[in-house]
Amino acid sequence: MRAGVLALVVLATATGSALAKDPKPDSVKGLYLTTDFPALQIRAGEETVLPLTIYNYGLPPQRTALSIADTPANWKADVEGSGKPVSAAFVDYDGRANLNLKLTIPATAKPGDYKITVNAAGEGATSALPINIKLAEPLAAKLTATPKFPVLRGSPKSNFDFNVTVKNESGADTTVSLRADLPAGFTATFKEGYNTQEITSLPLKANESKDITMSVKPGPRVQGGDTPVTLTIAGEKASVQTKLTLDISGQPAITVTGQDERLSADATAGQERTIPLIIRNTGTAPARGLALSATPPSGWKVTFDPKEVPEVAAGGEQKVSALITPGAKAIAGDYMISVRASGEGLSESANYRVTVTTSTLWGVTGLAVIGAALLVLMGAVGRFGRR
Amino acid sequence: MRREGSALAGAGTVMMKELADNLASTRMRLLEILIFITGAGAVYATIGQVRDTIGEDPFVFLRIFTSAQDPLPSFVAFLGLLIPIVAISLGFDAINSEFNRKTMSRILAQPIYRDALLFGKFMAGLATLAVTLAALWLFVIGLAIFLLGLPPSTEESLRSLCFLIAAIAYGGVWMALAMLFSVAFRSTATAALASLAVWLFFAFFWTMIVKILVQVISPADPYDVAGLISAVETGLGLGRISPNMLFSEAALAFLNPGERGQSLGILLPQQLQGAISGPLPLAESLALVWPQVTGLLAGFILLFTIAYIMFQRQEVRA
Numbered sequence: 001m002r003a004g005v006l007a008l009v010v011l012a013t014a015t016g017s018a019l020a021k022d023p024k025p026d027s028v029k030g031l032y033l034t035t036d037f038p039a040l041q042i043r044a045g046e047e048t049v050l051p052l053t054i055y056n057y058g059l060p061p062q063r064t065a066l067s068i069a070d071t072p073a074n075w076k077a078d079v080e081g082s083g084k085p086v087s088a089a090f091v092d093y094d095g096r097a098n099l100n101l102k103l104t105i106p107a108t109a110k111p112g113d114y115k116i117t118v119n120a121a122g123e124g125a126t127s128a129l130p131i132n133i134k135l136a137e138p139l140a141a142k143l144t145a146t147p148k149f150p151v152l153r154g155s156p157k158s159n160f161d162f163n164v165t166v167k168n169e170s171g172a173d174t175t176v177s178l179r180a181d182l183p184a185g186f187t188a189t190f191k192e193g194y195n196t197q198e199i200t201s202l203p204l205k206a207n208e209s210k211d212i213t214m215s216v217k218p219g220p221r222v223q224g225g226d227t228p229v230t231l232t233i234a235g236e237k238a239s240v241q242t243k244l245t246l247d248i249s250g251q252p253a254i255t256v257t258g259q260d261e262r263l264s265a266d267a268t269a270g271q272e273r274t275i276p277l278i279i280r281n282t283g284t285a286p287a288r289g290l291a292l293s294a295t296p297p298s299g300w301k302v303t304f305d306p307k308e309v310p311e312v313a314a315g316g317e318q319k320v321s322a323l324i325t326p327g328a329k330a331i332a333g334d335y336m337i338s339v340r341a342s343g344e345g346l347s348e349s350a351n352y353r354v355t356v357t358t359s360t361l362w363g364v365t366g367l368a369v370i371g372a373a374l375l376v377l378m379g380a381v382g383r384f385g386r387r
Numbered sequence: 388m389r390r391e392g393s394a395l396a397g398a399g400t401v402m403m404k405e406l407a408d409n410l411a412s413t414r415m416r417l418l419e420i421l422i423f424i425t426g427a428g429a430v431y432a433t434i435g436q437v438r439d440t441i442g443e444d445p446f447v448f449l450r451i452f453t454s455a456q457d458p459l460p461s462f463v464a465f466l467g468l469l470i471p472i473v474a475i476s477l478g479f480d481a482i483n484s485e486f487n488r489k490t491m492s493r494i495l496a497q498p499i500y501r502d503a504l505l506f507g508k509f510m511a512g513l514a515t516l517a518v519t520l521a522a523l524w525l526f527v528i529g530l531a532i533f534l535l536g537l538p539p540s541t542e543e544s545l546r547s548l549c550f551l552i553a554a555i556a557y558g559g560v561w562m563a564l565a566m567l568f569s570v571a572f573r574s575t576a577t578a579a580l581a582s583l584a585v586w587l588f589f590a591f592f593w594t595m596i597v598k599i600l601v602q603v604i605s606p607a608d609p610y611d612v613a614g615l616i617s618a619v620e621t622g623l624g625l626g627r628i629s630p631n632m633l634f635s636e637a638a639l640a641f642l643n644p645g646e647r648g649q650s651l652g653i654l655l656p657q658q659l660q661g662a663i664s665g666p667l668p669l670a671e672s673l674a675l676v677w678p679q680v681t682g683l684l685a686g687f688i689l690l691f692t693i694a695y696i697m698f699q700r701q702e703v704r705a
Contacts, residue, residue, distance in 0.1 A: 366681030
């Protein structure tokens with residue numbers, strides 16, 4: 001019967017579920033210092049906490065001194081009770097004391113087998129707990145970044161939101177900084193998951209993974225095509241780079257304007273006037289096959305030199321001359337002429353204001369009439385002059 | 388007997404004497420009072436209306452001349468009526484009164500040529516008219532500055548100055564006409580009545596007569612656009628024989644910078660296509676009514692020349 005109980009105790013200790021059920025105090029007597037797993041493997045550079053329990057079976061309540069023997073050099077081993085370092089515990093009759101063994105192993109410690117012995121010395125009873133520690137190589141610091149979609153497509157004005165999963169595959173907590181290598185003029189912002197706050201760094205616990213969103217806004221005057229962007233996630237010991245691509249769809253956009261942005265000119269009725277115009281491509285793809293046209297008032301003549309512009313490169317400009325002849329009978333004043341450049345899929349117009357002045361021919365004629373009248377008067381004075 | 392030396396020798400003396408007579412005469416006083424009261428009344432009546440539109444119109448000063456307030460006509464319309472009366476009253480007795488007072492022989496006994504007498508008298512009349520109109524012009528502008536609290540801009544000043552010059556030219560036509568009649572008729576009453584008859588004819592009856600004449604010359608077919616246009620143009624051409632019409636058109640262009648010819652004749656819709664309404668520069672306004680101004684200036688020179696020829700051929704010793 002007794003042997004059977006003992007066997008049960010041994011079995012329970014091995015499986016670790018014996019803590020829930022204490023052995024009968026009648027059958028076992030003495031002081032016992034125990035832990036769940038007296039042989040374990042840990043990694044250098046890590047902090048390990050082992051739970052310790054002191055049982056007092058059938059002995060009077062007593063103070064039990066605690067000491068640690070065989071601590072390897074540079075290791076730090078402390079016994080803690082209720083979160084504070086302790087060197088003795090008081091164990092009641094048939095009671096127990098819960099303690100922790102805190103091990104701090106430097107990262108420089110050599111791998112191998114080590115042994116630590118924790119001693120509990122009561123009044124007339126002692127218990128020693130040897131703990132076998134197999135020290136393994138420290139886990140290499142490692143980060144991974146997995147973009148959900150490495151290539152995104154959009155217009156030069158859209159935002160490119162890359163979802164990237166960052167994982168800390170090392171055993172240590174770390175804080176990673178986020179950085180993107182972008183072409184000039186591009187801007188990138190980082191956000192975590194669905195958080196709206198912008199971030200520049202991200203804390204990652206050991207083996208934790210988080211989703212971040214990198215939002216890239218292309219700069220102005222961007223050329224169409226693939227633009228590579230490198231996202232660098234750098235922790236204290238490791239960093240990872242992931243290549244992302246913005247597939248920017250190019251689009252030509254043109255403006256028609258005058259020289260020095262001037263959109264007005266003077267012209268004399270019936271006389272040709274050359275007006276310099278500039279067609280500017282502010283888009284991201286070349287504009288092709290631009291035909292120039294104007295909607296002048298009737299009786300006016302507007303031609304262009306050249307009549308067609310085969311291509312304006314993105315960001316480039318082309319000078320064009322408009323030859324405007326106001327109608328011979330145009331009255332003086334301001335007129336609006338719409339000048340239009342239209343090409344493949346795009347059309348842009350500018351309103352040009354032409355101030356028409358009339359020919360001074362009639363003014364000269366009027367002066368001639370007055371002069372003739374004065375000549376008649378002078379002739380009369382000469383002819384009829386008398387005393 | 389041929390004249391020796393300049394035709395203008397002594398004209399200055401005659402002009403100064405005549406100017407003194409004109410400016411001191413009771414007739415002139417009455418005319419000045421009449422013209423100032425009507426001018427001031429017209430301006431005062433319109434100023435309230437103009438004050439409401441300050442800020443809406445960049446040419447607010449010019450509106451004082453042109454806007455009318457019931458029951459008074461505008462200042463320009465007043466001047467269109469009053470300038471001929473002043474000019475006629477200054478010129479209708481220029482020569483014949485000398486005959487009636489039997490002073491002509493006495494004047495010509497002085498070392499003054501006949502040419503100089505007529506030139507001097509005409510210039511004196513014109514100077515009197517110019518002084519009166521300039522004074523009235525300054526009075527109106529001063530009144531407007533006082534009542535509006537705004538100074539006129541350069542453009543407004545130049546435009547109103549052009550208007551003043553047109554008004555003097557308009558007065559010159561009527562003065563030359565009155566002087567022609569004063570040479571033609573020995574009776575001052577006949578000359579005055581003849582001048583006033585011509586004025587009345589052009590001021591009131593000519594527009595009616597033109598309508599009848601147009602129907603005779605180019606009968607309008609309501610379905611023929613070209614015919615209608617030619618009828619209107621004939622009417623305008625005939626109407627412009629009247630100096631009153633020439634003056635009102637010149638005043639319109641000078642005092643209304645937005646005028647581009649739409650009120651001065653026919654503008655086809657094609658001509659206004661693409662046009663933006665806006666003020667014209669002064670040079671363009673001047674170009675617009677240059678024919679009218681030319682007509683007024685040439686008209687008074689020609690009328691004066693006729694008067695001159697008649698006077699030179701007259702017997703003065705009677």
